[in-house]
Amino acid sequence: TLLGHSAGGTSVDMMHLSPHSTNLFHKMIPMAGCADCRWSNxxxxxxxxxxxxxxxxxxxxxxxxxxxxxxxxxxxxxxxxxxxxxxxxxxxxxxxxPLIDGDFFPASFDELRKKAAPKPIMTGVTKEEGLGL
Structure with a gap:
């Protein structure tokens, strides 16, 4: 199981989308971040x-x-x-x-999300979401 908060949550989602890493874990907990955040790449x-x-x-x-x-x-x-x-x-x-270079992410996040194998996911937000921004 991968768990991450904020940038870590984004990393969890990105690891799920990449064909290089998606098979390295079975469950995910991205808290307060995903690959589609404006600051993710x-x-x-x-x-x-x-x-x-x-x-x-x-x-x-x-x-x-x-x-x-x-x-x-x-x-x-x-x-x-x-x-x-x-x-x-x-x-x-x-x-x-991160810079999307075409290797770790060979397609757009939208395309990779369509192809990604489903995983059990638990997600949520925190009390002071975005406080650092």
Missing amino acids: NKNMPQQCIKRAKVLGVTEWKDSEDMLEQLRQLPVDKFEIKFPIRDKEPDVDFEAL
């Missing part, structure tokens, strides 16, 4: 990463591997995300989101 993640790299001072690179190597040289505390993000960096929206 970001089609513009590459652009968001470029914006974040520039905010961190990495402004020139040959290719994505070079940018990544430069980012690896920075102290880890530079990557700390403080909420609300919009107050400090208005052009950067929810930074740490």
Whole structure:
């Protein structure tokens, strides 16, 4: 059984939808999150990463591997995300989101949901839902 709350609930739902992981568990409890949440993924993640790299001072690179190597040289505390993000960096929206690359999720969530084998599910909400947002 997989259980998760908020982003964890989203992860539980995503694990159910992916053909790579759906057979690794039999029951699921996604609390306060699902793959369809607006913050569950970001089609513009590459652009968001470029914006974040520039905010961190990495402004020139040959290719994505070079940018990544430069980012690896920075102290880890530079990557700390403080909420609300919009107050400090208005052009950067929810930074740490999965990128749907076509492998782990070979189709849209709607299509994968139609094909996913049914599993027993228990779900719900919490008293102060979305308080952190």
